[in-house]
Amino acid sequence: MSSENALSFLSGSGNQPKDFDWIAKNIPCRTACPARTDIPGYLDAIRRGNPEEAYRINLRDNVFPAVLGRTCTRPCEPACRHGWEGLGEPVAICFSKRSADDFQLKQEPMLLEPLFPDSGKRVAIIGGGASGLACARELCLWGHKVDVFERHSEAGGLMIQGIPEFRLPRDIVRREVDQVRRQGVNIRCNEEIDREGLEALKEEYDAVIWATGTHRPRMPELDGADLPGVEHGLTFLKRINAGETPDPGRKVVVVGGGFTAVDCARMARRLGAEDVRMIYRRSKEEMYVGAHELEQFEIEGVVFEFLSTPVACLADESGTLRAVRFQRTELQAQEDGRAIPVPVAGSEFEVEADLLLLGTGQEALPLPAEAEGLFLAGDAVQGPSSLIDSIGHGKNCARDVDRFLMGKERFETVVIAEDADLTGRKREWDKLPRKPMPELKPADRELRNEVEIGYEDEDAKSEASRCYLCNFKFEIDNELCIYCDRCLQVTPVDDCIVKVSDLIYDGEDRITGYIRSKSTKDYNRLHLDQNQCIRCNACVEVCPVECITLQKVSEVIRPVS
Numbered sequence: 105m106s107s108e109n110a111l112s113f114l115s116g117s118g119n120q121p122k123d124f125d126w127i128a129k130n131i132p133c134r135t136a137c138p139a140r141t142d143i144p145g146y147l148d149a150i151r152r153g154n155p156e157e158a159y160r161i162n163l164r165d166n167v168f169p170a171v172l173g174r175t176c177t178r179p180c181e182p183a184c185r186h187g188w189e190g191l192g193e194p195v196a197i198c199f200s201k202r203s204a205d206d207f208q209l210k211q212e213p214m215l216l217e218p219l220f221p222d223s224g225k226r227v228a229i230i231g232g233g234a235s236g237l238a239c240a241r242e243l244c245l246w247g248h249k250v251d252v253f254e255r256h257s258e259a260g261g262l263m264i265q266g267i268p269e270f271r272l273p274r275d276i277v278r279r280e281v282d283q284v285r286r287q288g289v290n291i292r293c294n295e296e297i298d299r300e301g302l303e304a305l306k307e308e309y310d311a312v313i314w315a316t317g318t319h320r321p322r323m324p325e326l327d328g329a330d331l332p333g334v335e336h337g338l339t340f341l342k343r344i345n346a347g348e349t350p351d352p353g354r355k356v357v358v359v360g361g362g363f364t365a366v367d368c369a370r371m372a373r374r375l376g377a378e379d380v381r382m383i384y385r386r387s388k389e390e391m392y393v394g395a396h397e398l399e400q401f402e403i404e405g406v407v408f409e410f411l412s413t414p415v416a417c418l419a420d421e422s423g424t425l426r427a428v429r430f431q432r433t434e435l436q437a438q439e440d441g442r443a444i445p446v447p448v449a450g451s452e453f454e455v456e457a458d459l460l461l462l463g464t465g466q467e468a469l470p471l472p473a474e475a476e477g478l479f480l481a482g483d484a485v486q487g488p489s490s491l492i493d494s495i496g497h498g499k500n501c502a503r504d505v506d507r508f509l510m511g512k513e514r515f516e517t518v519v520i521a522e523d524a525d526l527t528g529r530k531r532e533w534d535k536l537p538r539k540p541m542p543e544l545k546p547a548d549r550e551l552r553n554e555v556e557i558g559y560e561d562e563d564a565k566s567e568a569s570r571c572y573l574c575n576f577k578f579e580i581d582n583e584l585c586i587y588c589d590r591c592l593q594v595t596p597v598d599d600c601i602v603k604v605s606d607l608i609y610d611g612e613d614r615i616t617g618y619i620r621s622k623s624t625k626d627y628n629r630l631h632l633d634q635n636q637c638i639r640c641n642a643c644v645e646v647c648p649v650e651c652i653t654l655q656k657v658s659e660v661i662r663p664v665s
Contacts, residue, residue, distance in 0.1 A: 107607075107609065107613055108582070108607060108615075108629070109579065110122070110126055110577060110579055110615065110634055111123050111126055111519065111521055111577075111657070112613070113521065114521075115521055115522070115523060115655070116520070116521070117518040117519060117520045117521075118518065118519050118521075119516070119517065119518050119519065120612075120613070121612040121613070121614055122612065122613050122614040122615070123518075123519035124517075124519060124659070125614045126519070126577070126634065126657065127519055127657070127659045129634065129635055130574050130575075130577070130634050130635065130657075131143070131144060131574045131575055131659075132183040132184065132185060132574070133180040133181070133183050133184050133185075133195075133197060133574070134180070134575075134659075135183065136179045136180045136182070136183035137166075137179060137180050137492065137496075138179070138492050138493045138495070138496025138497070139165050139166040139167075139492055139495050139496040139499060140165060140496070140659070141161075141162060141165040141166050141180075142161050142165055142575075142658065143180055143197055143571075144571055144573050144574055144575040145161050145575065145658070146158040146159075146161040146162055146200075146201070146204060147195065147197070147200055147568040147571040147573075148528075148568070148571065148573060149161065149204070150200055150203060150204055150564055150565060150568035151528075151565055151568040151569045151571070152528075153565060155203065155204045155205075155206075155207040155208050155209075155564075156208050156209065156214075158200075158201075158204035159204040159205055159208055159214065160214060160216075162201055162204060163214055163216065163283070164216060166238075166492065166495050167234075167237065167238045167241055167280075167284070167495055167499075168234065168238075168263075168280045168491070168495065169201055169204060169205055169280070170202065170205035170276045170279070170280055171263055171272060171276060171277055171280055171491065172198070172201060172491060172492060172495075173198060173199070173200075173201035173202025173203070173204070173205055174202055174271060174272050174276070174554075174556065175263075175267055175271060175272050175491055176198045176201070176490070176491065176492050177363075177392075177393075177394070177490040177491075177492060177493075178197065178198045178394060179492065180197050180198075181194040181195070181196075181197050181198065182194065184197065185572050185574055185638065186570060186571070186572060191534075191597075191638070192534070192535075192537075192538070192570075193537070193538040194538070195538070195567065195568075195570045195571050196538055196539060196541070196567050199539070199541050199558075199559060199564075199567065200559075200564060200567055200568050202556075202558060202559075203558065203559045203561075203564035203567075203568075205276075206558045206559070206564075207561055207564065211279070213279075213282065213283050213286050214283065215283065215286060215287055216245060216287065218244075218245050218246075218247065219245050219246055219247075219663055220245075220246050220247035220514070220663070221247055222247050222249075223246070223247040223248050223509065223510065225247075225248045225249070225310045225311070225509045225510075226248070226249045226250075226251070226308070226309045226310050227240075227243050227248050227249070227250045227251070227309060227310065227311045227312070227313065227505060227509075228250075228251050228253065228305045228308070228309040228311075228312045228313070229250060229251070229252045229253065229312075229313040229315055229481075230253050230297050230302075230305075230312070230313065230314050230315060230316055231252075231253075231254065231261070231314070231315035231316040231317055231481075231482075231484070232252045232253075232254030232256075232259030232260065232261060232281075232291055232293070233259075233260065233261020233262060233263070233315065233316075233317045233482065233483075233494065234261055234262075234263060234482065234491050234494040234495050234498070235315045235317070235481045235482025235483065235484075235494035235495065235497055235498035235501070236252055236261070236313070236315030236317075236481060236482065236498065237252065237259065237260075237281065237284045237289070237291075237498070238494070238495040238498030238499055238502070239313060239315060239481050239482075239498035239499070239501050239502045239505070240252050240284060240289040241284045241287055241289060242498075242499055242502035242503075242506075243502050243505060243506065244287050244288040244289050245287065246502075246506050246514070248506070248509065249290075250288070250289050250290065251289075251290045251292060251309075252289060252290065252291045252292065253292050253295045253296075253297050253305075254291060254292065254293045254294075254295065255294070255295065255296035255297075256293065256294070257293055257294055258278075258281075258293055259281050259291050259293060260277050260278070260281050261317050262317065262319075262491075263277045263281075263491065264277055264345065265319075265341075265342050265345050265346075266338060266341050266342065266345065266364070266367075267341075267345075267363075267367065268341065268344070268345070268367050268370070268371055268552075269345070269551075269552040269553075269554070270370070270374070270549065270550075270551070270552060270553060270554060270555050271367070271554070271555070271556075272554075273554050299472055299473070299474065302472055302474050303474055306474070306477060306478075310509055311479060311505050311508060311509055312477070312478050312479070313478065313479045313480070313481050313501060313505065314471065314475070314478045314479070314480050314481070314484055314485075315480075315481040315482050315484055315498065315501075316468065316469050316484050317468065317482060317483045317484060317494075318466045318467055318468045318483040318484070318487065318488045319338075319466060319469065320466055320467050320468070320469055321336035321337075321338050321339055321462075321464075321466050322336075322464055322465040322466050322467050323336060323462065323464065324359075324414070324462065324464050326414055326415070326416065326417060327415070327416040327417065328416055328417030328418060328419060328425070329417055329462075331417050331419050331423070331424065331425045332423070332424045332425060333353075333417075333424050333425030333457070333458060333459050333460060334417050334425055334459075334460045334462070335459070335460070335461055335462070336461070336462045336464070336466075337358065337360065337364040337365060337367070337368040337461045337462055337463040337464075338364055338466050340368055340371070340461050341364065341367055341368060341371065344371060344375075344551075349375065349551070350375065351375070351376070352372045352375045352376065352377040352458065352459045353377065353457075353458025353459050354377060354378050354379060354458055355377065355378070355379040355380075355456050355457050355458050355459075356369075356372040356377040356379070356380045356381075356457065356458065356459045356460075356461065357381055357382075357383060357428050357455050357457040357459070357460050357461070358372070358380065358381070358382040358383070358460075358461045358463055359382075359383055359384075359413075359414050359428075359460065359461070359462050359463060359464060360382070360384060360462065360463025360464055360465075361382075361384035361385075361386060361390065361391040361392060361393070361463075362391075362392045362393060362463055362465070362488075363392065363393055363397075363490075364463040364465075364466075365382055365384070365461070365463025366382070366393050366397050366398075366400075366401075366463075368461040368463055369381075369382045369401065369406045369408075369461075370400060370401075370404055370406065371551075372459070372461070373404050373405060373406060374549065374550065374551045375551070377458075377459070379407075380405070380406045380407070381406065381407040381408065381409060381455065382401070382406060382407070382408045382409075382463075383408070383409045383410075383412050383414070383430060383455070384408070384409070384410050384411075384412075385411065385412065385413040385433050385443040386410065386411065386433075386435060386443045387410050387411060387435060388410055390435075400555070403543075403546055404546060404549065405546075411432060411433045411434065411435075411443065412430040412431065412432055412433060412453075413430060413431055413433050413443065413445065414428050414429070414430055414460075415429050415430065415431050415452070416428070416429040417429075417460060418454065425457060425458065425459070425460060426456065426457070427454045427455060427456045427457055428454065428455050428457050428460050429452060429453070429454050430452065430453055430454070430455060431445045431446065431451055431452045432445070432446040432451040432452075432453075433445055433446060434446050465488055466488055467487070467488070468483060468484045468485075468487070469484075471484075479501055479504060479505050479508075480501070481497060481498045481501040482494040482497050482498055482501075485497070503515065513664065514663060514664055515661050515662065515663060515664060516661070516662060516663075516664050517659065517660070517661050518659070518660060518662065519657060519658070519659050520657070520658050520659075520660055521577065521655045521656070521657050522655060522656045522657075523653075523654070523655055524576060524654050524655055524656045525654070526641050526644065526645075526654065527573045527576050527639055527641060527654070528573075529569070529572070529573060529639060529640065529641060530569075531596075531640055531641075531642070533569045533570055534570075534572075534596075534638070534640070536566060536567075536569065536570050538567065538570070539559060539563045539566060539567040541556050541557075541558075541559070542556070542557040542558065542559070542560075543555050543556055543557060544557065572638045572639045572640075573639050574639060575656060575657055575658055576639050576654060576655070576656055576657070577634065577654070577655045577656075577657045578632055578634075578637055578639065578643065578644065578652055578653070578654055579632055579652065579653050579655075580601070580629075580630050580631070580632050580651060580652050581651045581652070581653060582629040582630060582651075583651075584649055584650070584651035585629075585630055585649070585651045586648070586649055586651075587627075587630070588648065590646045590647065590648065591630070591642075591643035591646060591647060591652070592630075593646075594642040594643065594645075594646050595642070595643070596638060596640055596642060597636050597637075597638055598636075599633055599636055600632065600633055600636040600637045600638070601630055601631070601632050601633070601643060602618065602620060602630070602631050602633060603620065603621045603627050603629075603630060603631075604618040604619055604620055604621055604627075604628065604629055604630070604631045605619045605620070605621045605622075605626035605627065605628050606618070606619045606628065607619075607631065618631050618633070632652070
């Protein structure tokens with residue numbers, strides 16, 4: 105096996121550093137996904153008109169495909185190769201995930217095949233949110249009996265209690281939670297576990313997992329924060345999701361730069377507030393939400409301001425909130441980008457408000473004194489995060505629990521390479537513009553109806569076809585190459601194929617670069633730079649001696665044989 109090859113093996117599977125390095129660099133969307141979703145795999149299935157296959161891939165990898173197709177924070181999209189400089193906009197990966205659910209022929213429960221027989225082990229999970237349910241589903245597939253204890257009347261966590269219905273319809277959540285239940289997980293609602301209950305669980309079960317999330321509002325130290333008219337944003341959203349329709353008044357101020365703040369601002373407009381403004385202590389670039397969220401502000405009439413922080417809540421004669429005093433901030437030059445007050449006269453200002461909503465984050469409930477011996481999953485250990493982060497952490501926790509229960513590692517992570525024909529892509533697809541998500545007109549947006557309508561079937565296929573299918577590997581066999589340079593004449597990207605005198609390796613045999621040849625005297629080989637290749641097939645089609653090979657490469661977690 106030559107070190108010039110991109111992988112440590114020619115076909116089959118491998119688990120060497122250079123194999124995983126290839127995956128990390130060449131499938132950047134999957135690398136960026138906390139749940140390690142096979143994104144090229146499901147996009148190709150959508151393109152081929154097989155939404156059921158696409159949904160199954162997502163179900164296997166991230167447990168809640170339809171939910172994430174509406175609410176994912178999309179860490180994969182900034183990493184998408186299609187969005188690199190000069191290549192256009194990233195593929196609409198999240199919207200495409202949703203289309204896999206929208207166009208299934210039958211939206212009946214889809215179940216996965218168990219990977220192991222009954223282990224005889226029992227696991228208790230405290231908390232029925234995204235992380236707890238993801239962990240439960242995995243453990244159930246691996247042969248363990250799982251009971252989830254949820255203190256609320258239904259499972260789903262912030263998917264039910266926090267995210268507004270205009271972003272995430274409740275029937276979507278309930279259907280995918282029910283799939284977890286049908287997979288064999290026993291979900292026990294209205295059961296809050298106290299100190300004595302926890303001790304009993306530790307005696308009764310082989311493992312106990314604490315996955316209670318972050319439901320405790322984090323209140324800032326703010327003068328007047330206890331005034332009527334001041335409320336934490338999460339509490340506000342929970343009340344509405346429980347069926348209340350509070351009157352927000354005419355003027356609403358929202359403080360914060362995350363999803364809670366954004367959801368509060370959009371919710372206040374739907375409840376009838378005429379003047380809604382969201383104010384954030386940092387700049388637009390530091391906001392946790394994406395540009396697509398801020399676009400909704402302009403459509404729905406929410407004003408946002410940056411580099412300002414609240415310092416006091418001001419009361420009227422009756423003792424009710426009348427205004428919020430802010431102070432301008434500036435970002436520190438240090439890497440943390442912390443916002444600090446601007447210490448100059450005139451940097452303070454007041455904003456009238458009937459309601460102040462604080463999107464200032466939340467924190468986990470304190471671990472009980474009996475925490476020793478517990479496994480921790482999701483936000484309860486990593487702090488407030490996104491749904492996809494919670495799901496990814498829940499899957500990792502399940503792996504730790506399985507190893508503990510069985511006394512050994514039952515899984516292996518490997519890279520698989522399979523010989524393939526052409527990818528099926530067409531060069532004209534590279535130029536397709538990103539499909540925007542169809543939405544309700546502003547006048548039709550109400551408190552609970554979903555804003556995003558979803559792609560039409562053909563638009564979903566068109567958008568999925570934009571994917572470069574980065575899971576395919578083109579490679580030049582220099583033993584067969586006749587150096588006719590025809591491939592060099594059709595390269596669509598600078599330096600995707602280069603003449604080199606030598607390759608550069610690190611201590612673990614990974615190719616980290618190359619030395620470009622300066623003349624015919626030191627021209628030793630043609631090198632196909634995997635990091636620049638956009639999988640267009642042009643080099644394969646023009647090669648007269650078929651010296652360019654093509655394989656489909658994937659990373660899988662599978663039972664140890």
